[in-house]
Amino acid sequence: MIGMTLILKKINQLIVGLIFLYGIYIITHGHLTPGGCFAVGAVIAGAFFLLVLAYGSDILKLRKREEGSSVAESTGIFIFLVLAFTALIIVTRIFFTNYLPKGITGELISSGVIPLYNIAVGIEVAAALFNTFLALYL
Amino acid sequence: MNSLIPLFIILPLATAILIMLFGRLAKVLQKALPSAVLLFLTGLSFYFIISWDSGIYIYEIGGWGPIDNIPISIYFVLDGLSILMLCIINLVGFLSGFYAISYIKRYTGENKFYALFCLMIAGMNGVVLSGDIFNLYVYLEIAAISSYALVAFEVEKEKLEASYKYQVLGCLSSFFILLNIGLLYWYTKSLNIADISRIMEASANKNLIIFIQILFIAGFGLKAALIPFHAWLPDAHSSAPSPISAMLSGVLIKAIGIYLIIRLFFNMFDITYEIALLITVIGTLSMVIGVLLAIGQWDMKRLLAYHSISQMGYVIIGIGIGMLILAKGGNKSWAALSIAGGLFHMTNHAVFKGLLFLNAGAVEYTTGTRNLKELGGLSGSMPVTSSTSLSASMAISGIPPFNGFFSKLIIIIAAAKAQYFLLTFLAISVSIITLASFLKLQKKTFYGKLKNWNLNKIKEAPFTMCFSMIVLAILCIGLSLLIIPGIRENIMIHVVYTLINKSNYLLILSEL
Amino acid sequence: MTIARELFISTFLANISFIVFLPLFTGILLIVLPQRFRIFKQVFALIISIITFISALLIYIAKSAGRYVNLFNLFPLRYLSLSEDFEAVTGLAVLNVDNLAKLIVLFVCLFSVIIIIYSFAYINKANNIRNYYAYLMLTLACSVCAALADNLILFIIFWGFLCLTLYKLIKGYDEESSTAATKSLILIGASDGFIIFGMAVLWKIGQTMEISRLNVATNNFLNVFAFFSFLIGSFTKAGAFPFHTWIPDYAKKAPASSSAFLPASLDKLLGIYFMVRICKDMFVINQWLTLILLITGVITIIIGVMMALMQHNYKRLLGYHAVSQVGYMVVGLGLGTPLGIVGGLFHMINNALYKSGLFLVAGSIEKRTGKENLNDLGGLSRAMPLTFIAALIFSLSISGIPPFNGFASKWTIYQGIVDFGKETGIANRLWIIWLSLAVIGSALTLASFVKFITGAFMGRARKEFNKVKEVSTVMWLPQVFLALVCIGFGIFATNLVLPKIFAPLVGDFQYAGSWNSSTISFLVLISIILGFLIYLAGNIKNMRTADSFVGGEKIQQQTGYSSTEFYKTISNFNIFSFFYKKADNKRFDIYNVSKDIILWLYRRFSTAHSGVLSSYAIWFLVGLTIMLILLLSFI
Amino acid sequence: MTTYLLCFVLFLVGLFGVLTKRNIIKIAIGLIIMELSLFMFFALIGYVDNGIAPIIVEKTENTKFVDPLPQAIVLTAIVIGLATTAMLMAIAIRLYKKYNTFDIRKIANLKG
Structure with missing residues (x-):
């Protein structure tokens, strides 16, 4: 796929970084504010969509399509599962337990493993959405 | 025992992910891992069924207990019926997965196949274990979506068409199920099956409950391919690769169709005469029309697929008669017999229909066709396939x-005992027509003269395929031991007991 | 020495479970053994069948009629301590060793010995059937057990398995023979279905499942129904009108030893045995049923023999006679x-x-x-x-x-x-x-x-x-x-x-x-x-x-002696020719008639599956709507 | 009540699309409309008059939260819907490549 006009490419360069940053902000505050993993995934995947739409698919330098994103997707779920599984095996013998210290409500480092889950799911959703997009777009 | 329950979902899920991550790097991993994991799960489920003490085990995910007697967590509930289903799913899953090692070599994207396969099993295990109605929907969709993808795995004209039709109809039924979940939540403010049941006992908006029940019959009826919701089944089941057909026909329609009908209508709703009658009528229709559609088919797998509809009819009849007897306040032991017959037939069907699809796969693998008009005379060159196929056909x-x-005998006797003589007669006639159509399959495939193929090409299927077929053939005879009273009472009666005594299932609320 | 011999005879040879289990296990063993031990299989099968025959003879001579023997009781299995689980099984497995059963068992064993001896030369490499001897042994075991079984469920298990061995003892090397095998199995399987129906009805009217305790009066509709269900089972097995049509086909295509073993001897023995049990032990028949039985009997005699007259294939001719003779037994x-x-x-x-x-x-x-x-x-x-x-x-x-x-x-x-x-x-x-x-x-x-x-x-x-x-x-x-x-x-x-x-x-x-x-x-x-x-x-x-003799002609086969030509004249009689033509087209064959009906139904339903997605979706909605209307309006 | 009714109307619109449209993409769109109407239905179930978002806030006497459970359900259902839609579209594109038509009535090789 070829890209679009120069104006779009330039504006894209400006915006995409901000969108990423916004995504990272949401993901870190996922346990404090409305939003969280799924919204983050959508936002970050949207940034990728913009890139691909503006510059064409050549920008990703893929040998096989959806290669990288598919690995990222699997990694996301894998981290999630490992987190849940460590609870079962090591800590409390109960699947999915929140075994880390909860901290004080309202601070950034709080609510145990939930931020970690958020990050994992965020990666997964972003990769999955992007993956789907590539599969249908290319 | 309790902490082993989530393994049924974690392990296949993790396998699917590991295959997607590392499958391309290590080919051995992607082949061996699913079989190994499923073998372990089979062993685990058989350990459960042997060491079963007729209690109900509950697993709270995340350790969240109930607050003010309201169950807020996600629960896995393990009772007799779940264990039976787990055995079926994992056993047939293991054998199909092992079979696939040789069978799926011909295709590209093997790792995706195994990943989807494991995902489907994880979904079905989840459906069977889930104790609340929304998680049940989620797992159901996991299993269904991976089956959509697997049906289209060969990416040919017919396969894509079948997959598309399957998806559209499957989505329709899923939406009705989701709508129902919404209605139930709106009405009871709860998602836990036992809790909903308790709340609905207290209040009585009869019309709404009947509306919900009928939507459930339609929704799960489509997943279970009961007539008139069956139209996707012959397309989808005949288009999938054979190990997947075995899974779809042998397990999937039971785990996400029949099982849920049984679970919800026995344990969640009160059994009413009208609904029981409706279920029995639908079962009868499926049984009769399914076999009439099957008898003239010339595509081997399509014939088998239509028979699935007919056999599901038997299962539903067994269940329905049990419900009718219970609703009329009849003798509970006869109801138990009838339900046990239905469940027994369901178990048996998983084994022999799985085997028949694997046989069809072996025939297609060697000859490249599954048109009965082009086949013939394979019994000499494929002894394992032909003998196992004969035993499955006879079963x-x-x-x-x-x-x-034995399972048909129980259903027939129960039908006669409940004075449904027309039903008894139909069940017997359908059985005879089934015999006729399977003898046609045997005759056209394995007997007669060998058609003009290259004789060197026709040889027995590879080891892994033969192994799965032989194990299932042994089970075809071995499962008749379940009729022996000692064994029957240890397994079947526990299963039925939780079904016909609704209060027994509700006990899980107090155990939380 | 004599004591040891006595002990041996009383514990093994004259033991009723011995003659059930010995051929059964032999059959399973022979199936497992690979094909290349053919000679060994033959000899082994012969030895086992002779031993079985001897023990059947000993049991026949022993004057212990009407004794109930538990299948597992005398078998060494009883030494295994399987506790009360096993007790529950044994209630099902009660055998009734009365004079009739002993006679049937004796002749079943006799015929199996004869057929196995005959098969030594008859079944050779050219027309070998896979696992021939194994299925002979299984047939023997199942026939014996079916004749001895007192419980109807045990009876139907072994009786039903016989139709499978019937199917496996014919070599499906071409279209016609596999059709014959298929037809036999379907008809016999259908009759088994009817027996199950009869059993279900008996269960419903609160009777026991033990043949020797049954004594059902044929005074109401249900009981008569059960009676007819059982009768259909025995008629199909023995080959009486109108369920006889599998016998001529089978006799024509199967190896002669298979035909001699199953349709000619064992199926007759068992079918008529079951009919005696029905008419004499299980039901008290009234005069109308007697009338029906007699009519069926004479129709079977006449139809069988009339069809036999027309046959040119001698195996098929014998097959029709196998039908005709059943008529006498039914009449008797x-x-x-x-x-x-x-x-x-x-x-x-x-x-x-x-x-x-x-x-x-x-x-x-x-x-x-x-x-x-x-x-x-x-x-x-x-x-x-x-x-x-x-x-x-x-x-x-x-x-x-x-x-x-x-x-x-x-x-x-x-x-x-x-x-x-x-x-x-x-x-x-x-x-x-x-x-x-x-x-x-x-x-x-x-x-x-x-x-x-x-x-x-x-x-x-x-x-x-x-x-x-x-x-x-x-x-x-x-x-x-x-x-x-x-x-x-x-x-x-x-x-x-x-x-x-x-x-x-x-x-x-x-x-x-x-x-x-x-x-x-x-x-x-x-x-x-x-x-x-x-x-x-x-x-x-x-x-x-014949042509007139002019002289100098060669001797023709036709002028010399033709026995078959004449019988064509019978078929040319006006009245008969109509029926014979119909019979040739299999218009009277209950199998073909029902096949046509079912295929007609198949075509009707099949056209509805047009492959159009929206019609499938409409079925779904229509089904849903009908259910809603029915239930919500009637409540 | 009107909102519930509108939800139902939307559901029927989607159903109408699925039943009558010939284009495979339009059928998929019909399904998506049905799905969205269901999401709205769930959101309505959870809504409480004058309720606020169910997050931890300063406690006052009359604070009413909306029911958070349907929202969680809808989120999950959206993910599932996304998977279904993606699957449906992927198959639809492939179908078009194989058959060169979008008309579902012409894509009817499997019958009988």
Whole structure:
């Protein structure tokens, strides 16, 4: 796929970084504010969509399509599962337990493993959405 | 025992992910891992069924207990019926997965196949274990979506078409199920099956409950391919690769169709005469029309697929008669017999229909066709396939001493005992037509003269395929041991007990 | 030493579970063994069948009738401590060893020994059937167990398995033979379905499942229904009208040893055995049912023999006779009098003897000549004298010529009919009809066997048969043995066989008169004369149609001696030709008729599946809407 | 009540699309409309008059939260819907490549 006009490419360069940053902000505050993993995934995947739409698919330098994103997707779920599984095996013998210290409500480092889950799911959703997009777009 | 329950979902899920991550790097991993994991799970489920003490085990995910007697967590509930289903799913899953090692070599994207396969099993295990109605929907969709993808795995004209139709109809039924979940939540403010049941006992908006029940019958009826919701099944089941057909026909329609009908209508709703009658009528229709559609088919797998509809009819009849007896306040032991017959037939069907699809796969693998008009004379060159296929055919048509005979016998006797003589007569006639159509399959495939193929090409299927077929053939005879009272009471009666005593299932609320 | 022998006999040989389990395990073992041990399999099967026969004989001699034996009780399995789980099983597995069952078991074992000996030479590499001996042993085990079973569920398990061995004992090498195998299995399977239906009804009306305790009055609709369900089962197995159609097809295509074993002997034994159980033990039949039984019996006799007259394939001809003879047994048992039942049972045993003999003869002919049609045969009597003599004896027996056994049993049945006519009832008053039709059937049987004997053995020997020799010893020995038994049963019928073997089955009965009873001799005379008249008429007809002799012509086969041509004239009669044409198109075959109906239904439903997605979605919604309307409006 | 009714109307619109449209993409769109109407239905179930978002806030006497459970359900259902839609579209594109038509009535090789 070829890209679009120069104006779009330039504006894209400006915006995409901000969108990423916004995504990272949401993901870190996922346990404090409305939003969280799924919204983050959508936002970050949207940034990728913009890139691909503006510059064409050549920008990703893929040998096989959806290669990288598919690995990222699997990694996301894998981290999630490992987190849940460590609870079962090591800590409390109960699947999915929140075994880390909860901290004080309202601070950034709080609510145990939930931020970690958020990050994992965020990666997964972003990769999955992007993956789907590539599969249908290319 | 309790902490082992989530393994049924974690392990296949993790396998799917590991295959997607590392499958391309290590080919051995992607082949061996699913079989190994499923073998372990099979062993685990058989350990459960042997060491079963007729209690109900509950697993709270995340350790969240109930607050003010309201169950807020996600629960896995393990009772007799779940264990039976787990055995079926994992056993047939293991054998299909092992079979696939040789079978799926011909295709590209093997790692995706195994990943989807494991995902489907994880979904079905989840459906069976889930104790609340929304998680049940989620797992159901996991299983269904991976089956959509697997049906289209060969990416040819017919396969894509079948997959598309399957998806559209499957989505329709899923939406009705989701709508129902919404209605139930709106009405009871709860998602836990036992909790909903308790709340609905207290209040009585009869019309709404009947509306919900009918939507459930339609929704799960489509997943279970009961007539008139069956139209996707022959397309989808005949288009999938054979190990997947075995899974779809042998397990999937039971785990996400029949099982849920049984679970919800026995344990969540009160059994009413009208609904029981409706279920029995639908079962009868499926049984009769399914077999009439099957008898003239010339595509081997399509014939088998239509028979699935007919056999599901038997299962539903067994269940329905049990419900009718219970609703009329009749003798509970006869109801138990009838339900046990239905469940027994369901178990048997998983074994012999799985085997028949694997046989069809072996025939297609060697000859490259599954058109009965082009086949013939394979019994000499494929002894394992032909003998296992004969035993499965005899089992499905109810010839003693194979397992299908005993389950049909129980259903027929129960139908006569409940004075549904027309039903009894239909069940027997359908059994005879089934016999006729399977003898046609045997005759056209394995007997007669060998058609003009290259004789060197026709040889027995590879080891892994033969192994799965032989194990299932042994089970075809071995499962008839379940009729023996000592064994029957240890397994079947526990299963039925939780079904017909609704209060027993509700006990899980107090155990939380 | 003698004590040890006694102990051995009492614990093993004379043990009822021994003769059930020994062939069963042997059969399973033979299936597991690979194909290349063929000789070993043969010898092993023979040894086991002889041992089984000996123990059956010991059990038969032992005077312990009416004893209930638990299948697992005497078997070494009882030493395994399987506790109360096992006790529950054993309640199901009760065997009833009464005189009738012992007799059936004895003959089942006898026939299996004979057939296995015959198979030594008959089944060779060319027409080998996979696991032939294994399935013979399984058949033996299941037949024995079905005959002994007291519980109907145990009975149906083994009875049902027999149809599978029937299916496996025919070699499906071409389209027609696999069709025949399929048809047999479907018809027999369907009859098993009806038995299950009968069982379900019996269960419903609160009866026990044990045959010896059942005593159901046939006074209401349900009970009669159950009765007919069981009757259909036994009729299909034995091959009575209208469920007989599988027998001729099977006989035509199966190896002769399979036909001799299953449709000719074992299925008759078991089918009629079950019918005796139904009519005598399980149900109390009323006079209308007697009437129906008698009508079915005579129809079977006449239809079977009329169809047999038309056949040119000798195996198929024998198959139709296997149907026709069942009619006599049904008539005999249908009478319900002790004399009738004894006659029926006696005829059953006799029929099994000479009919399996005839199939063995057919197998020998086929083996030596390779021809299947009577038209292609002729003049074998000189080449195969022993086979010819055996065939002659069997033919005379089946046609009811004294002093062979067929005469003895048919006479007993005639006598039974005459006695039956002395009472007042609807069926009783019509006794003359039953009697005359039975006699006519006998005459026609003679006529068709004249065709068989003359067609195959008499006449001018064909050149291509110059090298035909007598069959090997293992093949003629069973034939001759069966022929000797036929003669023995005929000669000693009144002195030994009837009072010693068959009288204990029914208790006391009035045995009227000796052979010289004037009515009976007269009847026999009529049947002989009728048969020969028809035969002679055939010759005259044949002479008439022959070309006139001008001189100098070569001797033609046709002018010399053709036995089969004449029978075409029968089929050209106006009344008959209509029915024969329909029968040729299988219009009367219950199998084909139901097949057509089902395929018609299939086409109707199949057109609805048009492949259009929206119609499928509409079905879903329509189904949903109908359910909603039905339930919400009626509540 | 009107909102519930509108939801139902939307559901029927989607159903109408699925039943009557011939274009495979339009059928998929019909399904998506049905799905969205269900999401709205769930959101309505959870809504409480004058309720606020169910997060931890300063406690006052009359604070009413909306029911958070349907929202969680809807989120999950959206993910599932996304998977279904993606699957449906992927198959639809492939179908078009194989058959060169979008008309579902012409894509009817499997019958009988």
